[in-house]
Amino acid sequence: MTKKLAVLLVIxxxxxxxxxxxxxxxxxxxxxxxxxxxxxxxxxxxxxxYESRNKNTKVLFNLGASGDLVTQIKGGAPIDVFASAALxxxxxxxxxxxxVKDTRTNFAANTVVLIVPSSSKITIPSFEDLKKPExxxxxxxxxxxxxxxxxxxxxxxxxxxxxMIHNKLILTENVRQVLDYVYRGEVDAGVVYSxxxxxxxxxxxxxxxxxxxxxxPVIYPIAVVxxxxxxxxxxxxxxxxxxxxxxxxxxxxxxxxxASAK
Amino acid sequence: xxxxxxxxxKLSVQVATVATVLVxxxxxxxxxxxxxxxxxxxxxxxILLTLPLxxxxxxxxxxxxxxxxxxxxxxxxxxxxxxxxxxxxxYAAVLASFVVALPLMVKTARAAIESVDENxxxxxxxxxxxxxxxxxxxxxxxxxxxxxxxxxLSFARAMGEFGATLMIAGNIPGRxxxxxxxxxxxxxxxxxxQAAIMVMVFTLFSGFFxxxxxxxxxxxx
Amino acid sequence: xxxxxxxxxIVNGFSLDAEWTIGNxxxxxxxxxxxxxxxxxxxxxxxxSPDRGFIHLNERTFFDGSTGRNLPPQERSCGYVFQDLALxxxxxxRENILYGAHGLSKADREQQAGTMxxxxxxxxxxxxxxxEISGGQKQRVALARALIRRPxxxxxxxxxxxxxxxxxxxxxxxxxxxxxxFSIPLVFVTHDILEAYSMADKIIVYANGRVAQSGSxxxxxxxxxxxxxxxxxxTRERLLQSVESLPxxxxx
Numbered sequence: 209m210t211k212k213l214a215v216l217l218v219i220x221x222x223x224x225x226x227x228x229x230x231x232x233x234x235x236x237x238x239x240x241x242x243x244x245x246x247x248x249x250x251x252x253x254x255x256x257x258y259e260s261r262n263k264n265t266k267v268l269f270n271l272g273a274s275g276d277l278v279t280q281i282k283g284g285a286p287i288d289v290f291a292s293a294a295l296x297x298x299x300x301x302x303x304x305x306x307x308v309k310d311t312r313t314n315f316a317a318n319t320v321v322l323i324v325p326s327s328s329k330i331t332i333p334s335f336e337d338l339k340k341p342e343x344x345x346x347x348x349x350x351x352x353x354x355x356x357x358x359x360x361x362x363x364x365x366x367x368x369x370x371x372m373i374h375n376k377l378i379l380t381e382n383v384r385q386v387l388d389y390v391y392r393g394e395v396d397a398g399v400v401y402s403x404x405x406x407x408x409x410x411x412x413x414x415x416x417x418x419x420x421x422x423x424x425p426v427i428y429p430i431a432v433v434x435x436x437x438x439x440x441x442x443x444x445x446x447x448x449x450x451x452x453x454x455x456x457x458x459x460x461x462x463x464x465x466x467a468s469a470k
Numbered sequence: 471x472x473x474x475x476x477x478x479x480k481l482s483v484q485v486a487t488v489a490t491v492l493v494x495x496x497x498x499x500x501x502x503x504x505x506x507x508x509x510x511x512x513x514x515x516x517i518l519l520t521l522p523l524x525x526x527x528x529x530x531x532x533x534x535x536x537x538x539x540x541x542x543x544x545x546x547x548x549x550x551x552x553x554x555x556x557x558x559x560x561y562a563a564v565l566a567s568f569v570v571a572l573p574l575m576v577k578t579a580r581a582a583i584e585s586v587d588e589n590x591x592x593x594x595x596x597x598x599x600x601x602x603x604x605x606x607x608x609x610x611x612x613x614x615x616x617x618x619x620x621x622x623l624s625f626a627r628a629m630g631e632f633g634a635t636l637m638i639a640g641n642i643p644g645r646x647x648x649x650x651x652x653x654x655x656x657x658x659x660x661x662x663x664q665a666a667i668m669v670m671v672f673t674l675f676s677g678f679f680x681x682x683x684x685x686x687x688x689x690x691x
Numbered sequence: 692x693x694x695x696x697x698x699x700x701i702v703n704g705f706s707l708d709a710e711w712t713i714g715n716x717x718x719x720x721x722x723x724x725x726x727x728x729x730x731x732x733x734x735x736x737x738x739x740s741p742d743r744g745f746i747h748l749n750e751r752t753f754f755d756g757s758t759g760r761n762l763p764p765q766e767r768s769c770g771y772v773f774q775d776l777a778l779x780x781x782x783x784x785r786e787n788i789l790y791g792a793h794g795l796s797k798a799d800r801e802q803q804a805g806t807m808x809x810x811x812x813x814x815x816x817x818x819x820x821x822x823e824i825s826g827g828q829k830q831r832v833a834l835a836r837a838l839i840r841r842p843x844x845x846x847x848x849x850x851x852x853x854x855x856x857x858x859x860x861x862x863x864x865x866x867x868x869x870x871x872x873f874s875i876p877l878v879f880v881t882h883d884i885l886e887a888y889s890m891a892d893k894i895i896v897y898a899n900g901r902v903a904q905s906g907s908x909x910x911x912x913x914x915x916x917x918x919x920x921x922x923x924x925x926t927r928e929r930l931l932q933s934v935e936s937l938p939x940x941x942x943x
Contacts, residue, residue, distance in 0.1 A: 276658045352659035378558050393541045394557050592738050593777040595764040597791035611781050
């Protein structure tokens with residue numbers, strides 16, 4: 209009886225592991241792209257376009273806060289392409305030696321906005337009004353790892369309200385989480401990109417746009433990561449993003465297409 | 471050790487302690503009910519109480535948001551009456567730890583209670599003691615090994631809680647960033663040395679806790 | 692007055708239908724294992740409820756199926772000695788004995804404890820734990836604990852079955868003394884014919900969940916009411932064989 213059981217266990221173990229083994233061995237033409245989470249919708253569409261043009265390549269997206277993504281790549285994650293929501297993160301990766309020479313280029317720009325839940329009745333004519341007591345919780349990305357959080361902090365600094373709203377701040381792990389909190393009414397207001405607000409038009413409304421002078425320019429760079437096992441595919445993906453078609457998709461989602469050949 | 475590290479450690483211990491106290495109170499009661507009573511919906515209660523054990527903490531966290539978020543099924547009433555939401559407070563961290571640690575307590579306590587010789591309980595009744603007194607003077611003392619083990623497990627689990635806590639308490643420095651969350655932030659932002667120090671402190675603390683716990687339990691048992 | 696029992700119960704396919712009455716005497720419920728004796732005892736104590744019937748002790752009604760009255764065991768004042776004695780392993784002998792005396796004042800408790808320890812010849816053991824005393828001593832502690840509150844009846848479920856013969860004889864003798872001291876109904880369950888014969892004022896023979904016969908040991912042995920009873924009480928055969936009785940074995 210126990211012998212039968214042992215045989216059964218061994219067989220089921222291997223039949224569970226085998227398909228995984230085969231999957232891992234997979235087509236060597238997979239492309240892994242680490243991208244700032246604000247690029248989610250636009251890049252997923254570009255990814256599909258890429259796959260339709262390159263039938264035996266699958267594009268896998270690893271989305272998150274740019275800062276986290278940099279840490280992953282520096283930690284040895286097998287990433288082929290990296291796109292961040294700020295120049296700072298790409299600089300960090302570059303100075304650590306993880307960017308393939310001459311593949312880095314800027315491909316989009318964005319604007320920083322303040323959003324509130326659609327049902328909110330609070331009036332906020334200016335950023336300074338965030339001091340108001342009716343506004344109890346403000347969500348923003350964690351400046352340590354989220355570019356949108358850094359831009360938000362810079363904007364608050366610009367309007368000189370940082371100290372006064374300090375206790376109202378709810379820090380999140382990425383910008384889409386801010387969007388979610390505002391959408392669900394967990395917070396009274398949040399700082400996201402205008403492109404994020406577009407994704408949730410029915411649930412949130414843009415109340416203010418941060419003037420360009422209040423924060424560092426919101427520019428998205430893209431590059432091929434050193435150590436990629438698929439340099440050719442990585443390069444052609446970057447080319448697609450900066451091409452007319454890629455730029456068109458980006459602008460459909462609210463980004464400012466600014467691809468400049470570098 | 472800097473202020474933020476101290477704060478995170480203190481917060482973790484505080485959250486875990488409060489959560490464990492709640493777990494013991496609720497868990498013992500539930501374990502007693504499940505092991506000694508029959509009632510409609512008993513199976514369902516058992517499953518509900520075991521669920522956080524098999525669900526990933528993020529799923530548990532999601533359910534907690536659905537229930538206790540500002541617009542949640544229960545949270546909306548709390549907000550309407552008091553203007554207060556549990557989200558992003560250390561109470562939320564306690565709630566998350568409580569929910570994930572509860573199954574551990576219920577399972578171990580229930581097994582311990584069920585192992586008490588039924589004749590001893592019957593004897594207590596024939597000697598004139600109510601069900602409550604019997605539970606206090608006969609069942610609990612005889613089940614204490616399992617109860618102590620359950621308490622230690624619960625505290626350990628509460629200290630290490632991350633996923634659900636991140637979702638409902640958030641990772642707010644100086645307010646809700648327990649040790650596991652603080653380590654996650656430090657590691658994520660590339661602050662290796664800070665992360666390393668915190669990891670070491672947390673490990674030492676955990677080791678110390680286990681040592682004290684085993685010493686104390688040997689005395690109690 | 693005494694103890695008057697009429698109980699019906701179906702549990703796990705087994706059907707119990709028993710009726711008997713005793714006074715302030717030592718009655719033995721005798722029969723094979725599984726005949727319903729322990730079940731009856733548990734129902735008298737209130738640990739189990741009959742499906743139908745009634746149980747009266749003196750003027751009090753413990754259970755009455757027709758009125759729905761069902762007194763919880765805590766209020767029945769029945770001392771109970773379990774087969775495995777059920778001494779609380781985490782309490783000392785003194786604490787075990789005093790466990791039944793919680794209604795009394797502090798002074799009374801100490802006095803009662805002292806009396807019990809003397810009466811049952813277990814002085815000096817107060818601070819020991821059940822695991823530290825002998826089988827015979829455990830028996831007496833169990834009896835002391837059950838009797839400290841002067842219950843209105845004493846129920847014993849094969850309490851001496853684990854003892855060796857000399858010790859068993861001693862305990863049987865002891866029980867007779869108790870019977871003289873406390874004038875209450877004693878109900879003693881056993882499947883040992885010799886024990887039944889030597890202890891009982893009245894024997895109530897159980898077979899297959901029914902009372903096959905009841906009467907004095909003399910009556911039952913000389914005039915068995917049925918083939919069944921005859922097989923059970925056939926003393927000559929019993930004396931020649933070892934402990935387990937043949938009719939009981941043949942049931943399995």
